[in-house]
Amino acid sequence: MELEETERRKLAELLSAYSDVFSTGPTDLGRTNLVQHDIQTRPGPPVKQPPRRMASGKQQSADEQIQQNLNSGLASPSNSSWASPIVMVQKKDQTYRLCMDYRVLNERTIKNAYPLPRIQDTLDTLSTAKWFSTLDLASGYWQVELTPGARQAAAFCSRKGLFEWNVAYLGHIVSERGITTDPQKVQKIQQWLQPTNVNEVRQFVGLASYYRRFVKDFATVAKPLHNLLRKHARFHWTPECQLAFEKLKELLTTAPILGYPMDSGDLILDTDASNFGIGAVLSQLQQGEERVLAYGSRSLTPTEQNYCTTWRELLAVVEFTARFRQYLLGKHFTVQTDHSSLQWLIRMKEPEGQLARWLEKLGEWMESGEERPSWEDVSPCGPATKPIGASGRDST
Template sequence: MGTEEEPRTLKIGIALNPTQRTRMINFLREYQEVFAWSYAGMPRLDPSIVEHFLPLDTEKFPPKRQQLRRQRASLLLAIKEEVVKQINAGFLVVCNYSEWVANIVPVEKKDGRRAMVTLFHDMIHKEVEVSVDDMIAKSKEGEDHLVNLKRLFDRLKEYKLRLNSAKCTFGARSGKLRGFVVSEHGIEVDPDKVKAIKELPPPSMVREVRGFLMRLNYIVRFIANLTDKCQSLFRLLRKNAAMEWDHECQKAFDTIKAYLIQSTILVPPVPNRPLILYLTVRRQSLGCMLGQEDESTRTERAIYFLSKKFAEGESNYPEIEKMCCALLTEYDIEYVPNTSVKGQAIADPLAEFPINEDTPINTDFPDEGILQVDEEKEEPTWKMYFDEAVNSVGSGVGAVLISPDGSHYPVAAKVDFSCTNNVAEYEACILSLQAAIDFKVKELEVFGDSMLTIFQTLGQWKTKDAKLFPYHEYLEELAKNFEKISFTYTPRAKNQFAHALATLASMASISEGNIIEPLEIELAKGPAYCNAIEACEAKPWYEDIRNFLQTG
């Protein structure tokens, strides 16, 4: 784009045919003003685009000088050179006796250069993908690529933004975005990124094990059930655990490296095509793979891998199939179980437990005289919903007790002392149990939207906060007053009545000694006023229009 004395180079893809190559070169020559090869070629920007104004009160928050931060000797020359460039270009102005002082933060780039300021304007369109400091102009067909680039360059010219020519590549079928290689085939790991992981020796210290696992966060979505493969490594990170690199650790270390040699290519999902979800459930971890079938090759392609390490309380949860069934009932997902190997439902048990040919058939059926078995229905029990509300006005707790016949008995209390959300949840639960004891309830089902209170009461979560210990012990003492009691977590959407009572109690101003009885809430199915029927006029509705047309 430049001259022999001052060459200006732009990179284009080698996969372009001669016609596309010529059109691309002519297009870039036409829009070469959107590129900047130096600071001198960058125009001034509108402050409304790039300026971030902070309305600070300098009287209450006076400026403070930061302590001088020493830089490495290898960076001092680069910092000095960069500052001189920006002063010559007019980006920086020398200021004497400044009250505001900020240290320079150099950021190393891939090509060895440093940058002190990174400016990028948000331009997200249907034809452009923007991610922090990376931008991609994309198109499915080659003919539409120049059209999308023209829209992008016109926007750049409008706001006087410039592209760094050294970081631009046009007409490419693949490229690096946020550390991954993106192409028409899908997304895969960058070989340069995983090179450091492949060349790592076996760790000899806990710090090296932790560093190895942190590097794996980059490729966690490309390895199936990574958490289960790293269980032996997680064991080394436990408190007071000895650093013993045994055969299982070395096996997990080699298995992960083997995955990096032939990493999976993740493909984007195709709309209006069923998704396939594979689950692998262990006691300590959960792994899943989301895939989709390719109609052309009839093969399954991976979209995303996910793995999760269960916490101590989560490992005691019910089976994952129960949670999946709850998920399937809410969303439009079809569950397809594994088909039998024999193709029939009876073939499997017959093949597993064969009988001899000479075995006589037993024609005696037990309990053949029983004609019908009725299931005893459980009688409805009392139910209790509780919730809390903590806001800037105050705190309040509320609960509603529901009898077997459907009668509602609300209770609420204003918490007149400073407390956290968790403490208020315990206060609400204790209030609900005390109200049930006053009603002499023997069997009670308690519902709340506080996972902490419910799961700590059930024993699935440990109580670690010292403030909650006395509440937890008192709650267990109150539970002994019932012959049968259960605690169930319910979402906020199904606990609106108790939440409304708690909010009302928190915002109301109640003096000491005053008791406010709960209000009776009626259901108004129609307006309070009577229906008004307008009398029909003798003249038609268009009488005024006709007079206007006749008389003007």
């Protein structure tokens, strides 16, 4: 969306008024005075590691970058009892990034359990937004000061001596239309070469799984790859694995634009089950159009694969009403299934065992007044898709 002339002028005035907050180069960094980062360690003597030998090219780059950090005030000479070695990591442009090997320090660090915000919760708040801006802090972690104790613990060594940091060291695309995958991440998936070992399979599946809510029946499609990750499984790249590998690439390339959940608008939860997995689609009626909010799926366990079709279909309903509970609470929703026997099963008078436990979970929705879902059979041979009971819709 293009800015109008008045909007362009207001934006220019805003940027001009706060021009001092923008970085003009790699050494032009700010420094917050609102907080200092601390590193708390368990009782015990400090850990000191010697500097590592490295090739001349890496060593020269390390010396230059350390000197730059000293000149800019990011680091300073240290007399700490702690010492962690530096490592040089090669970047795509063949230059090197200065890093520290803090694994030993991490083992001594007291973990902080403060909860980080979930990306999906943040994305869900954007439904009424029309304008979006992206601000990137220039070397953001370098703008947070370290406490004196943290500077000592994070000290690093090279052939030039011992130094300490004065500061801390260390994608979705959103628009008015909705949420899309990050083209750069998708391109990385597209360029992924055929895995040759379990570790490479795990890396690919991990990256692809980041966007699983964009892919219908992700778990079923990726099942051959997940099978390779089972404990004690022998790596054997089969035609099924290749098909799953290529299919995931294709699906992520053509991933839809997911809508934002709105306060108004009926929700629909379409559930389905196969011999190997269960899946669901959460959508919402928005301005007369049904918008997909998310896809959900998972593989069935060996025990669940022995369930009859009706039980697998019911499992899908139980699974995804729970998974998308935050969207369903306080909403009317419709559960759509292609298995008409579920309506009879849910009305069973005296259920026992697993069935009783599932129906107890669904009872929250069946007895909650205005939140009560309706049920639709959308199977080709089933009855007309007329909701049964109170009007409502469900999400996945």
